[in-house]
Each structure stands twice: as C-alpha cells, then as structure tokens.
Amino acid sequence: MAQRSLSVSISMPMEMDEEIQAEAQKHDMQYSEYVRHLIRQALDSPFDEPDAVLCKDENSSVERDAGAA
Secondary structure, eight states: OOOOOOOOOOOOOHHHHHHHHHHHHHTTOOHHHHHHHHHHHSTTOSSOOOSOOOOBOTTSOBOTTOOOO
16 A cells, blocks of 8 residues: 655744755755654654664764754
8 A cells, every 4th residue: 555645834944944955965865754754753753763863972872862953
C-alpha cells in the first residue's frame, strides 16, 4: 500500500529557513526530509525516533539538544 502524504505550510523567520536549507544540504537530505527528521528526533515527539543520527559529540555520544530548528 502506498504511503499517503500531504503538504503543510508554516511561517518561520527567513534566517531559520536558510539554516534548515543549509543543514539539509550538509546532511545530503531534501528540505522536507530534514524537517521530518527534526520532528521525529524532538524529545517530546509522538513519532518514532529516526534511525539516522546527525549530531554526535567527540565521544560519539548523541547530542539530543542540538539541532537546526
């Protein structure tokens, strides 16, 4: 069965949009893919945590409070 999707419009400061674009590109992700990743990794997100980890410290520990948005 094909996964359903929809488009969502939100308002944000231009600087935030630019930072999201830059971070998505840095991680070789599409803009919407990166935003979905951020939503899933939020500490209080009702969604399953993504398998990919984009931020690690020098000890390879995942930094949960770091992010672009």
